[in-house]
Amino acid sequence: MLVPGTQMHLITFAFVCIELVILFYLIIHRLARPHDKISYLDIFLLLLLIVYNVTGGLLPDPQLPGSYFWQNSIAYATGFMTPCYFPYYVYHAFGLKKMKFHAYRGVFLFLMLPYLLFMIVFGITGNLSDAKNLLILPVSYAIWVMITLTSATKMETSENRIVPFLGLAPWVCLPVIDYFNAGQAVEASITNTGFLLLLVQHLRRNIQQLKDEHQRLIASEKQLLSWNEKLQEEVEKRTKELERLTTEERILEGCRQYQLTNREKEIATFIYRGNSYKQIAESLYISERTVTKHVQNIFDKVKVSNKLELLNKLGIVPVNQ
Numbered sequence: 406m407l408v409p410g411t412q413m414h415l416i417t418f419a420f421v422c423i424e425l426v427i428l429f430y431l432i433i434h435r436l437a438r439p440h441d442k443i444s445y446l447d448i449f450l451l452l453l454l455i456v457y458n459v460t461g462g463l464l465p466d467p468q469l470p471g472s473y474f475w476q477n478s479i480a481y482a483t484g485f486m487t488p489c490y491f492p493y494y495v496y497h498a499f500g501l502k503k504m505k506f507h508a509y510r511g512v513f514l515f516l517m518l519p520y521l522l523f524m525i526v527f528g529i530t531g532n533l534s535d536a537k538n539l540l541i542l543p544v545s546y547a548i549w550v551m552i553t554l555t556s557a558t559k560m561e562t563s564e565n566r567i568v569p570f571l572g573l574a575p576w577v578c579l580p581v582i583d584y585f586n587a588g589q590a591v592e593a594s595i596t597n598t599g600f601l602l603l604l605v606q607h608l609r610r611n612i613q614q615l616k617d618e619h620q621r622l623i624a625s626e627k628q629l630l631s632w633n634e635k636l637q638e639e640v641e642k643r644t645k646e647l648e649r650l651t652t653e654e655r656i657l658e659g660c661r662q663y664q665l666t667n668r669e670k671e672i673a674t675f676i677y678r679g680n681s682y683k684q685i686a687e688s689l690y691i692s693e694r695t696v697t698k699h700v701q702n703i704f705d706k707v708k709v710s711n712k713l714e715l716l717n718k719l720g721i722v723p724v725n726q
Contacts, residue, residue, distance in 0.1 A: 410468075411462070411463055411466065412462065412463055412464070412465070412466045412589075413459075413462030413463050413589075414462060414588075414589045414590045414593065416589075416590045416593050416594055417458050417461070417462040417589055417590070417593040418462065420458055420593055420594075420597040421455055421458045421459060421462070423601075424451050424454055424455050424458070424597075425455065427451060427604070428448065428451045428452070428455070431444055431447050431448050431451065432448065435448065441611075443497070443498060443611070444611075446494055446497055446498050446607075447498075447604060447607060447608070449490070450490060450494055450600070450604070451604075453483070453486060453487045453490055454487060454597065454600055456483050457483040457484060457486075457487045457596075458593060458597070460479055460480045460482075460483045461480050461483065461484060461589065461592070461593070462589060462593070464476040464477065464479060464480040465477050465480065474527065474528065474531070477527070477533060478524055478527070481520070481523065482520065484579060484583070485516055485517065485519075485520040485523075485543070487576070488512075488516060488543070488547070488576040488579065489512040489513075489516050489517060490512075491550075491572075491573055491576060492504050492507035492508045492511065492512055492550060493508040493509075493512075494603075495554065495569050495572075495573070495603075496508040498607050499558075499569060499607070499610075501554070501557040501558065501569075502557070503553055503556055503557035504550075504553060504554065504557055506553075507550050507553060511546065511549075511550070515542065515543065515545075515546035515549075516543055516546060519539055519540075519542040519543050519546075522539050522542075523536045523539050523540075524536075526539060537583070537584050540580035540581075540583065540584050541580075543580050544580045544581060547573075547576065547580075550573065551570065551573060551574065554569060554570060554573060555570065558570070569603060569606070571599055571602050571603075572599045572600060572602050572603025572604075572606070573599065573603070574599060575595040575596045575598065575599030575600075576596060576599065578595060579592065579595075579596055582595065652677065653674055653677065655719065656670075656673055656674055656677055656719055657670055657674075659673075659718070659719035660673055660719070663706045663707050664706065665703060665706060665707075668689075668699060669699055669702060669703050669706075671689065672685055672689075672696065672699050672700060672703065673703060673715070673719070675688065675689075676700070676712050676715065676716070677716060682696045682697060682700070700712075703715065707719075
């Protein structure tokens with residue numbers, strides 16, 4: 406069944422509509438993630454496939470402008486151009502290094518050159534059947550591409566091996582389908598299904614990468630929060646330490662003013678820290694009675710009667726105040 410007024414089959418038209426929807430989605434995705442260069446591969450491949458479906462579906466049509474020769478030439482041109490892009494696509498999208506030769510040289514030598522020969526034969530003879538005999542060249546080359554693809558994906562998981570293979574396989578069959586005139590519906594169904602499998606696999610990889618990036622972002626945020634808490638604790642600790650050191654420096658300055666001995670300076674510092682006589686004795690490895698005697702000497706020199714007066718006289722406030 407054809408779209409009214411055209412030579413395009415409804416199946417081909419349905420694939421064009423599906424691919425247009427996917428194309429708009431990819432364009433929006435590209436605008437949302439401008440750093441994602443891989444999305445260009447999908448967008449360009451979709452454009453090629455849409456052009457291929459439209460030209461292959463509409464041409465040749467006597468109601469459209471252009472001769473039978475040029476209409477067929479355009480239709481076959483898109484049929485050759487789209488497979489030319491596939492090796493480049495799988496090389497970059499799936500990172501298959503062994504496809505580099507086909508991506509940059511092979512398609513020009515074994516697809517574009519045969520297309521030029523196809524055009525020459527078709528133009529000279531005016532017989533499309535004679536030109537179709539040259540399709541054996543792209544078929545042979547496509548088989549070589551599939552062998553290379555199999556070798557390039559042998560280290561991948563089973564899914565990552567099968568999907569690129571299934572995506573390219575229909576395009577290997579395209580010249581065969583066309584040679585035997587299997588029909589537009591069969592051609593569109595096989596080639597577009599293979600492409601969509603390839604695209605879906607690539608999109609799944611992108612989605613998984615997005616999930617991984619999201620998980621890493623959440624982990625980084627948690628780690629950053631933890632670092633902030635630890636940093637705040639460390640800052641508070643260092644601040645208190647600096648305050649304590651500054652206060653103890655004032656104690657030592659006051660002790661020098663009242664000509665206290667080194668031992669008396671140590672005991673005055675412990676008093677500021679809030680230590681009991683017993684704790685001071687244990688820290689200095691002396692008896693508690695000796696500590697009491699030193700404290701009394703300090704009181705006499707500074708002319709105070711208790712620890713609070715001592716600290717006030719030295720110009721500081723005790724820790725426990």
